[in-house]
Amino acid sequence: MFKNFFLITISALVSLGIVEIGLRLFDPLNFEPHISRKQATVPLVNSENFFCEGGPDRRSPHDIVYSRETPNQSYFEFRNATVTLIEINEHGFRGDFSSDYDKAQIMVLGDSFTRGTLADETETIPALLSMWSEDSHFVNLGTGGHGTLQSALTYEEFKDQIPHKTVLMFVFNRNDLVDNIRFRKWQENPGTRSQNPTLVQKIKRAIGKLYVGKLILQFKQILSYQELYPSIPTETEKALLFESLRDLTQSVEDQGAQLFVFSLPDISEFIGEDTVTFRDDPIGYANATRALIAQGAEDYGYTYVNLKPVLEQFSEDLGISTSSLFGTPDHHMQELGNFAVASKVAQLLQDEDISVFNPDVKFIDRTQFDPASVACP
Numbered sequence: 417m418f419k420n421f422f423l424i425t426i427s428a429l430v431s432l433g434i435v436e437i438g439l440r441l442f443d444p445l446n447f448e449p450h451i452s453r454k455q456a457t458v459p460l461v462n463s464e465n466f467f468c469e470g471g472p473d474r475r476s477p478h479d480i481v482y483s484r485e486t487p488n489q490s491y492f493e494f495r496n497a498t499v500t501l502i503e504i505n506e507h508g509f510r511g512d513f514s515s516d517y518d519k520a521q522i523m524v525l526g527d528s529f530t531r532g533t534l535a536d537e538t539e540t541i542p543a544l545l546s547m548w549s550e551d552s553h554f555v556n557l558g559t560g561g562h563g564t565l566q567s568a569l570t571y572e573e574f575k576d577q578i579p580h581k582t583v584l585m586f587v588f589n590r591n592d593l594v595d596n597i598r599f600r601k602w603q604e605n606p607g608t609r610s611q612n613p614t615l616v617q618k619i620k621r622a623i624g625k626l627y628v629g630k631l632i633l634q635f636k637q638i639l640s641y642q643e644l645y646p647s648i649p650t651e652t653e654k655a656l657l658f659e660s661l662r663d664l665t666q667s668v669e670d671q672g673a674q675l676f677v678f679s680l681p682d683i684s685e686f687i688g689e690d691t692v693t694f695r696d697d698p699i700g701y702a703n704a705t706r707a708l709i710a711q712g713a714e715d716y717g718y719t720y721v722n723l724k725p726v727l728e729q730f731s732e733d734l735g736i737s738t739s740s741l742f743g744t745p746d747h748h749m750q751e752l753g754n755f756a757v758a759s760k761v762a763q764l765l766q767d768e769d770i771s772v773f774n775p776d777v778k779f780i781d782r783t784q785f786d787p788a789s790v791a792c793p
Contacts, residue, residue, distance in 0.1 A: 449745040452494040452787035460494060467491040468792035476508070480573065481566040482602050484508040484559055492790050493533070495746045499787040500536045508559070511542055513578060515553035521578050522554045522771070525567040525664075526586035527595070529680050530558025532754065534743045536783035539751035541586075544758035545773075552771040558586075563595030564660035571664060575671055582770050583668050583675045584761065587709060589702040590682035593653035600656060647697035648704050657708055658715075665716040674770075675718040678761070679706050680749070681727065683742040721764065723757060730756040755779040 450464075458466045465474060470489025478484045485508045493500050504510060510531060514521060524530055524542045532540025538547070542554035555578055557570050567585055649657075661677070668675040684698035695701050706722055713720035731738040741753035749757070755776070762773040 450495055451497040452499050455787040456494055456499075456790075457788055458492075458790060464494055465491045466494070466790060470504070478508075481559070481562065481569050482599060483561070490792070492785065494787060495534060495748075496743045497787075498534065498743075499785045499790055500534060501783070501785060501793070503537055507574075509556050510537065510540060510558070511546070511556040512553075513555055515546070517553075519549070519551055519553040520582075520771070521580050522552050522582045522584065522765075523571065523574070523578055523580050524554050524556055524558065524584045524586070525571060526558040527562045527567075527588055527592060528558065528560035529588055529749055530556060530586050531560055532556070532558070533560060533748040534746065535749075535751045535754055536785070538782040539754055541754045541758045541761070544754060544775075545762060548758070548762055548773045548775040550772045550774060552582075552765075554584075555580075561595060563592045563599055564657060564664075565596045565599050568660045568664040568667070572667060575667065580671070581673050582765070583664075583673055584678065585664065585675065586678045586680055587705075588680045588682070589705045590684070590698070593649055593657055593705065596656040596660065597652055647695050647701050649701065649708060654708060657705075658712060661709070661712040661718070662716055665712075665718050669717075676721065676761075676764070677709060677713065677718050678721045678723050678757075679709050680757070681724040683739050683744075683747040685724065686737065686739040686742075721760070723760065726760045727753065727756055730759075751781060752779050 453460060453463055456466070460466055461472045461474075465471070468490040470486055471491060473486055474489070474491070475483045476486045485504045487504060487506045487508045490501070490503045493502050502510065505512065507513065522545075524545075530541060532543070535543075537543060540556060542556040542558075545554040546552070555574075557567075557574065559566070559570070562570070564585070564587060571583065665675055681702060682698060684695070685702055702724075706724075710720050710722075712718070727741055728738050731741060741750055741756060742748065743750050759775055762771075762775050765771045766773050
């Protein structure tokens with residue numbers, strides 16, 4: 417019995433080893449699509465980051481919003497064909513909380529699109545707006561993976577620390593409502609967390625680094641993604657979205673400030689039907705989400721702006737596809753897309769007599785790094 421078990425185990429391991437070697441040699445499923453990571457000549461933490469200050473834990477647990485970037489760190493982030501420099505302040509966000517000049521401060525809430533994943537420090541949406549504005553500084557309060565519930569709580573945390581009269585919140589159509597559900601489940605049962613991973617977590621991470629492990633995870637995602645990502649917002653998603661919009665609007669009004677809410681489209685709204693996406697009907701889901709945010713504007717009184725037509729018109733004017741404003745395979749907004757969004761926001765705020773801007777006429781890539789030769793500043 418033991419001998420048979422031993423032989424079966426050895427055979428299974430050998431078979432998995434052969435599959436692993438084959439996947440690594442040919443990579444038919446494109447498990448390593450980030451060219452910059454292959455070009456990197458510096459050691460990467462989690463195959464993604466090279467730290468200049470801080471590390472190796474990019475994110476830290478947070479008692480209120482689940483997690484936030486670890487304060488006072490600086491690192492290069494290798495994604496797609498690019499590498500970007502990320503500098504995190506003492507509060508766990510990108511950029512400064514105040515300007516060296518006597519400028520009014522405007523708070524900017526959101527997820528990784530607000531944070532500026534795929535963008536250097538000079539090309540995030542808040543950074544562009546601050547650069548262009550003659551009288552306002554835009555405080556970046558974006559954190560990757562956060563939904564609108566966490567954005568509202570982030571505002572509560574900093575509303576008395578940052579004098580302001582204007583608040584901007586960006587909602588990402590694809591997963592902010594799903595992130596709300598995950599966050600609410602954590603709120604209801606936060607449990608215990610440790611910076612040190614358990615043995616089971618270590619084993620899962622180790623397996624996830626193998627190509628065989630990536631294959632298993634991909635099959636798992638294919639089997640479960642329709643349940644996780646329905647093609648219309650669920651009743652729970654709607655309820656949590658309205659809760660966050662109501663609470664945020666009330667809190668902003670209590671501060672005597674004005675709230676603007678922007679909806680950001682997903683790349684899946686601009687790519688062909690033959691491309692695999694998270695949802696069977698991503699456009700239908702996005703339209704339904706935008707309708708909910710518009711309904712919230714009517715119910716609660718904030719100003720709502722749909723950014724999808726803005727990106728479509730911007731790309732049409734340049735003669736490029738709208739999808740090219742997003743990265744690939746990491747589908748965050750590229751710096752050119754941030755420029756398009758910032759241009760629209762600057763125009764709106766100037767029309768509302770909130771701030772005065774002198775924006776760039778065309779996109780300027782002020783900061784660039786070579787993945788093969790990064791050096792800490």
